[in-house]
Amino acid sequence: QDLPQGLLELLAEGGRLVPYLDLPIQHVSDEVLERMQRRTSGKDIRGLVETLKARWPQIALRATVMVGFPGEGEGEFRELMDFVAWAEFSHLGVFRFSPEEGTEAAEMADQVPPEVAEERYRRLMELQQGISWRKNLEWVGREVEVLVEGATEEGQPVGRTPFQAPEIDGVTIVEGPGEPGEVIPVEITEAGPYDLRGRSKLSR
Known part of the structure; x- marks a missing residue:
């Protein structure tokens, strides 16, 4: 909610901007956000x-989100799961x-046991893996620019x-010509939950 209106308009225009934005939201439960001292709400997010x-x-x-913060019960975690499923x-x-x-x-009451936090992490990652895979499959058969x-x-x-940030997201593996530093046209032929494979459209 803190994004300036001018920035939103600039994003909508596209141009030379990369169509990628990272939102460090942490959570969507109002109770958990208040404990985190985040100046936002689930509705705002x-x-x-x-x-x-x-x-x-x-x-x-x-x-980016966090699970297992003190006071996060199953209801608050379920709210986060539902939000991730909705947001895609x-x-x-x-x-x-x-x-x-x-x-x-560390001194807050209602600490979440590590094994519970780990189980919530696993459940949320499994949910997101399916979403990411489905969104990657939408690129199969389409042409996209790849920075080698x-x-x-x-x-x-x-x-x-x-739409792949360095180090934290997947990569695209290319069949055909392409040198480091080049931006090349690639037809996506395969998709996994994280990585893509494609065929270089360079004619050389």
């Missing part, structure tokens, strides 16, 4: 996602809360599409 998708339909949204993020980073000595959160950054052990070019 849902509204922001709706606005971004409406103004910029081709956008790839990534979000292209990518999702999930972190487990880990108490650090001397922090306010290196090569596999077999010598195939490997790089990133505009």
Whole structure:
């Protein structure tokens, strides 16, 4: 909700901007957000996602969330699961809360047992894996630009599409010509939950 209106308009225009935005939302339960001292609400976060998708339909949204924060019960976690299923993020980073000595959160009541946080992490990642795979499959048969950054052990070019951030998202493995530093047209032929495979359209 803190995104300036001018930035939203700029995003909607596209141009040279990469259609990718990372939202560090952490959670959507108002109770958990208040404990985290986040100055937002679940309603605000849902509204922001709706606005971004409406103004910029081709956008790839990534979000980061945390499970196991003190006070997160099954109901609050279920609310987060339902939100992720609704939002259909292209990518999702999930972190487990880990108490650090001397922090306010470490002294809070209602600490979530580590095994419960781990189980919630697994459930949320399984949900997102299916979403990411389904969204990647939408690219099969389509052509997209790939920035070549290196090569596999077999010598195939490997790089990133505009909706794959470095280090944290998957990569695109390319069959055919392509040198590091080049942006090449690639027809996507295969899709997994994280990585894509495609055929270079360069004629050389």
